[in-house]
Amino acid sequence: MYCRVTHIQFDASKEEEIVALLESKRGTMMALSGIQSVCTIVTGEGEITSFAVYDTKENFDEASPEVGKIMGGFAAYFLAPPVSKEGPALFYL
Numbered sequence: 409m410y411c412r413v414t415h416i417q418f419d420a421s422k423e424e425e426i427v428a429l430l431e432s433k434r435g436t437m438m439a440l441s442g443i444q445s446v447c448t449i450v451t452g453e454g455e456i457t458s459f460a461v462y463d464t465k466e467n468f469d470e471a472s473p474e475v476g477k478i479m480g481g482f483a484a485y486f487l488a489p490p491v492s493k494e495g496p497a498l499f500y501l
Contacts (some may be wrong), residue, residue: 409444410465413457420454420469426485433478440474442467449458454487464492465496 418426430448437446442463451457460475462468479490 410462410468410494411497412460412462412468412492412494414460414479414490414492415451415455416482416490418454418482418485419487420455422485423450425451426456426482433434433481436474436478439469440471443471460499461500465499468494 437443440462444461444463446458446460448456448458462471
């Protein structure tokens with residue numbers, strides 16, 4: 409498995425709009441090559457962290473251009489550039 413964790417700071421007054429946009433992208437995200445799961449959590453006021461799990465790094469790399477397009481749709485809500493880290497899963501349950 410290969411994963412990406414993305415931390416985002418956003419305009420907290422727009423949280424409902426972000427949730428609606430996430431929901432509108434559900435089908436697109438589910439169609440990504442090798443995607444196993446995506447989970448977005450609130451980590452503070454105006455902060456969310458998203459976890460994406462793929463079956464392989466190759467599928468992660470293949471999906472990256474589409475993920476970039478999805479993230480671009482959220483740019484108007486960001487207060488700072490997203491901070492992402494990625495890597496192979498060491499442990500998964």
